[in-house]
Amino acid sequence: MSKISPHEEKMLNLQYQMKQNNQELQSFLKDLESWESEIKDKEKSLKEKGKSQDEILPPVRNSLEKKKLKKKVKKKKGEAKPKRISAYDYRSWDKFDVDKACENLDENGPSSSEEEYETDEEWETERKKQAAVLEKDKGNEYFKKGDYSMAIECYTRGADLDPTNPLLPANRAMALLKQDKFAAAELDCSIALTLDPLYTKAYLRRGTARLGLNKYEEARRDYERVLQLEPQNKQAKSDIELIEKELAKQQMVSQSTADDSQARPSGIVKAITKPPGQRSQKPLRRIEIEEVGFEDAHEGKAASAKTLEGKSRKMRDLVEKETMDFQKFTVNSPADIANMASYRSDSKGASVQVKAETQSVVENKWDVSEYPETVSSCTSNIDNLAANTNIHAAEKTDGLVKDNRSLNDVSSTPDVSRVSKQSSSQSSSVPKSQIATSVPTTSVQFQADYRHLKHDKEQFYQYFKRIPPADYRTLFGQFLDADVLVTILNVLQGCYIRDHVDCYLCLKHLADVNRFSMIVMFMSGKDTQVLKTIFIHLREIGEHSATDIDTLAVKYEVR
Amino acid sequence: MDKPQIILHVQKSLNYTIFDAKWIPCSAKFIVLGNYARGTGALQIYEVSHGDITLVKEAEKSKAFKCGTFGASSLQQRSLATGDFEGKLAIWNLEALEVPIYSVKAHSEIINCIDGVGGLGIGEGAPEIVTGSRDGSVKVWDPRQKNDPVATMEPGEGETKRDCWTVAFGNAYTAHERCVCAGYDNGDIKLFDLKTMSLRWETNVKNGVCHMEFDRKDININKLVATTLESKFHVYDTRTLHPTKGYASLTEKAHKSTIWQVKHLPQNRDVFMTCGGNGTVNLWKYNYPASRVMQDSDKVDMGVAGTLQLVQNTVLSTQPISSFDWSPDKEGLCVCTSFDQMLRVLIVTRLKQLG
Numbered sequence: 001m002s003k004i005s006p007h008e009e010k011m012l013n014l015q016y017q018m019k020q021n022n023q024e025l026q027s028f029l030k031d032l033e034s035w036e037s038e039i040k041d042k043e044k045s046l047k048e049k050g051k052s053q054d055e056i057l058p059p060v061r062n063s064l065e066k067k068k069l070k071k072k073v074k075k076k077k078g079e080a081k082p083k084r085i086s087a088y089d090y091r092s093w094d095k096f097d098v099d100k101a102c103e104n105l106d107e108n109g110p111s112s113s114e115e116e117y118e119t120d121e122e123w124e125t126e127r128k129k130q131a132a133v134l135e136k137d138k139g140n141e142y143f144k145k146g147d148y149s150m151a152i153e154c155y156t157r158g159a160d161l162d163p164t165n166p167l168l169p170a171n172r173a174m175a176l177l178k179q180d181k182f183a184a185a186e187l188d189c190s191i192a193l194t195l196d197p198l199y200t201k202a203y204l205r206r207g208t209a210r211l212g213l214n215k216y217e218e219a220r221r222d223y224e225r226v227l228q229l230e231p232q233n234k235q236a237k238s239d240i241e242l243i244e245k246e247l248a249k250q251q252m253v254s255q256s257t258a259d260d261s262q263a264r265p266s267g268i269v270k271a272i273t274k275p276p277g278q279r280s281q282k283p284l285r286r287i288e289i290e291e292v293g294f295e296d297a298h299e300g301k302a303a304s305a306k307t308l309e310g311k312s313r314k315m316r317d318l319v320e321k322e323t324m325d326f327q328k329f330t331v332n333s334p335a336d337i338a339n340m341a342s343y344r345s346d347s348k349g350a351s352v353q354v355k356a357e358t359q360s361v362v363e364n365k366w367d368v369s370e371y372p373e374t375v376s377s378c379t380s381n382i383d384n385l386a387a388n389t390n391i392h393a394a395e396k397t398d399g400l401v402k403d404n405r406s407l408n409d410v411s412s413t414p415d416v417s418r419v420s421k422q423s424s425s426q427s428s429s430v431p432k433s434q435i436a437t438s439v440p441t442t443s444v445q446f447q448a449d450y451r452h453l454k455h456d457k458e459q460f461y462q463y464f465k466r467i468p469p470a471d472y473r474t475l476f477g478q479f480l481d482a483d484v485l486v487t488i489l490n491v492l493q494g495c496y497i498r499d500h501v502d503c504y505l506c507l508k509h510l511a512d513v514n515r516f517s518m519i520v521m522f523m524s525g526k527d528t529q530v531l532k533t534i535f536i537h538l539r540e541i542g543e544h545s546a547t548d549i550d551t552l553a554v555k556y557e558v559r
Numbered sequence: 560m561d562k563p564q565i566i567l568h569v570q571k572s573l574n575y576t577i578f579d580a581k582w583i584p585c586s587a588k589f590i591v592l593g594n595y596a597r598g599t600g601a602l603q604i605y606e607v608s609h610g611d612i613t614l615v616k617e618a619e620k621s622k623a624f625k626c627g628t629f630g631a632s633s634l635q636q637r638s639l640a641t642g643d644f645e646g647k648l649a650i651w652n653l654e655a656l657e658v659p660i661y662s663v664k665a666h667s668e669i670i671n672c673i674d675g676v677g678g679l680g681i682g683e684g685a686p687e688i689v690t691g692s693r694d695g696s697v698k699v700w701d702p703r704q705k706n707d708p709v710a711t712m713e714p715g716e717g718e719t720k721r722d723c724w725t726v727a728f729g730n731a732y733t734a735h736e737r738c739v740c741a742g743y744d745n746g747d748i749k750l751f752d753l754k755t756m757s758l759r760w761e762t763n764v765k766n767g768v769c770h771m772e773f774d775r776k777d778i779n780i781n782k783l784v785a786t787t788l789e790s791k792f793h794v795y796d797t798r799t800l801h802p803t804k805g806y807a808s809l810t811e812k813a814h815k816s817t818i819w820q821v822k823h824l825p826q827n828r829d830v831f832m833t834c835g836g837n838g839t840v841n842l843w844k845y846n847y848p849a850s851r852v853m854q855d856s857d858k859v860d861m862g863v864a865g866t867l868q869l870v871q872n873t874v875l876s877t878q879p880i881s882s883f884d885w886s887p888d889k890e891g892l893c894v895c896t897s898f899d900q901m902l903r904v905l906i907v908t909r910l911k912q913l914g
Binding site for chain 2: 020024025028032033035039040042046047057058062127128131
């Protein structure tokens with residue numbers, strides 16, 4: 001019966017309110033719980049629904065006049081955008097749009113909108129992919145110029161555009177390898193491999209990167225994978241051997257660190273570098289390369305692997321790079337001379353580098369040449385690489401033992417496979433006499449043979465004699481230059497006359513070769529003298545009528 | 560008596576500075592963006608389940624994240640657009656966070672703010688993202704166009720570049736109508752009309768504008784709230800633009816410090832939350848006046864501002880509340896972050912009764 005005081009009433013109210021609040025919260029939490037499962041189901045169904053619910057989107061704003069869109073903030077009056085009909089006020093425009101949209105919807109149904117979306121999406125990805133390819137090409141250009149950081153940037157941009165293209169990370173890995181950033185290169189290769197698990201070159205490069213990081217076991221696994229994919233891959237083979245050597249060496253080092261300086265395997269000679277003043281003054285000798293038997297080559301390779309250890313990585317890089325260039329090369333139609341011409345100018349940048357590399361090897365040649373067996377093994381090793389990586393490497397070997405200058409010429413010739421085969425076989429050992437017994441059928445072949453034979457008049461005579469004069473036109477088609485012609489004329493004068501062989505037909509067909517008159521025009525006095533001797537001889541023999549000889553003499557500009 | 564209550568549901572301490580948190584639409588999950596002490600960017604996805612939050616996924620990126628939005632993504636894809644400290648705009652597929660699906664060097668300096676429209680079924684027209692940066696420019700991006708913005712708003716040659724702190728989309732009620740509002744550190748507020756590519760309205764509120772939001776993005780612009788450095792915020796009635804007086808507005812003091820954020824309740828556009836530098840959150844209700852339009856002495860229409868009612872306030876932290884987000888799917892569920900590296904999930908009850 002006691003009266004409730006205002007204070008008590010307040011307390012009761014507060015209690016009631018708290019209870020109320022608590023109930024409210026409890027119900028909310030319960031609600032939340034059920035909502036959580038509800039929304040999960042909703043999300044699931046949303047994911048399963050696919051893209052079908054997307055509708056046609058308006059075009060990208062200002063896409064028609066991107067250049068003009070830069071508008072200054074402070075400018076009060078901006079130009080109205082042309083893509084809309086300004087004559088309408090937006091309300092009527094809006095109404096009109098809705099009606100039309102409804103009509104369209106009724107007519108076409110939802111499937112058309114899906115189609116629209118699909119093509120739009122496809123177009124977008126296609127555009128990105130193309131942009132990525134452009135970036136890749138740009139990167140390759142930089143790579144060829146030796147600007148690796150720029151190349152990396154290009155590849156990165158490309159990879160951003162098209163994260164599905166394994167070529168981009170793989171090429172970037174190559175550039176990173178060049179900069180000795182092995183860890184990054186390894187990562188890139190891994191990315192490339194997740195995109196394309198059968199990408200042999202990515203395995204190769206990752207192997208190289210891991211080798212650089214001294215992760216021998218992992219590197220070996222990569223190379224073994226390469227061999228699974230490409231059982232003929234010489235680089236993988238040689239690198240596995242190198243790794244095995246390295247691992248063995250590590251074991252040896254751990255066993256006895258004291259006598260490791262004595263424990264150098266026999267047959268291995270380190271290249272000696274001396275300052276120019278102390279170098280031998282003897283002239284460089286040309287060394288005939290003997291073909292070494294397969295087993296020997298195998299042994300020699302193991303030995304030379306060590307000699308080349310310092311060089312090998314750089315060399316491999318180079319080889320790989322060239323393979324890359326080569327890929328591009330093969331994309332062009334080999335018959336397309338115009339393409340070739342452009343490629344020739346492209347390839348110069350790269351070949352200069354190769355030349356530099358070769359020259360550094362040649363510089364060491366004197367020291368090495370005192371140990372012929374090393375050189376031969378070394379060569380055979382390089383040759384292995386060469387056979388593996390095609391023409392450029394083959395030329396490199398060629399350049400090492402013979403003539404660096406051949407590089408540009410051959411790399412731009414159409415008959416690539418043939419040259420690579422031939423020059424690599426020559427470089428390994430084939431004696432010149434073997435060349436001398438063959439008859440060239442293509443200008444490339446002739447060109448290659450000519451390079452080796454031009455200093456040996458007798459050999460060249462034997463060789464030249466076997467070429468049917470009627471073939472001259474095709475053989476010399478693109479290549480007849482003053483140098484070749486003079487050599488031929490010298491041979492005619494020196495050997496044909498000596499052996500009393502008739503050279504009228506030779507001269508006659510030579511005169512039919514393209515650009516012949518041009519070359520004759522620029523012949524030196526000495527060469528004209530040679531020609532005169534030949535013609536005097538021709539007249540003396542008298543096998544051909546004087547008029548025939550005279551017309552020929554006119555072509556040769558000999559009176 | 561039946562005031563809404565703001566209740567702390569879950570809180571979690573994180574090991575990085577948190578700048579932004581956003582609900583993933585149509586889910587009980589939200590993303591958190593921030594900056595690790597080593598300067599890298601943090602992106603985490605949490606899920607609310609059974610009275611707790613669990614980490615679903617996380618990624619660390621090279622640059623610190625400042626802000627993010629789902630506004631331009633379709634509801635099906637729900638890809639997150641982020642702005643980072645280096646001025647890069649990126650769009651991420653939350654299923655595969657390794658590589659962004661879109662990336663562009665949007666600004667030369669930090670992207671302070673980002674907003675999106677045209678996705679999630681909110682706003683008509685093309686999906687677009689707007690970014691504001693310390694470099695003084697505001698740029699509009701279309702995820703379908705690589706490398707270049709579709710519109711740029713920047714100070715003219717020779718003019719001082721102001722730090723842009725906030726951007727907001729609005730007026731996207733047809734496929735062509737669209738506005739962007741930008742707030743700057745000197746108190747400038749500029750409203751750009753993207754349809755006519757012109758400046759529609761500008762004003763200065765004397766203090767740096769920390770955050771702005773339209774009550775809705777997908778209607779004819781109705782109300783705009785702008786919060787400032789020194790404990791004031793302004794509510795503009797943006798329905799009626801007077802040629803000389805501009806929009807009618809009211810100013811309110813709150814939090815006794817910087818007001819970092821304002822967020823309208825997705826389920827009721829007249830209710831919004833403000834977050835203060837002193838760690839408090841205030842819930843407000845805007846009441847319209849009897850007539851929103853009146854005529855001045857020259858018979859020109861001018862707007863009339865309404866009134867504000869502080870519905871509830873709570874102290875959550877001693878540090879500024881850096882971000883706040885209402886769940887678009889569950890009324891009253893919200894997430895907020897503060898500079899004491901705390902992540903909080905809040906529950907606001909009885910919002911329905913605010914009417």
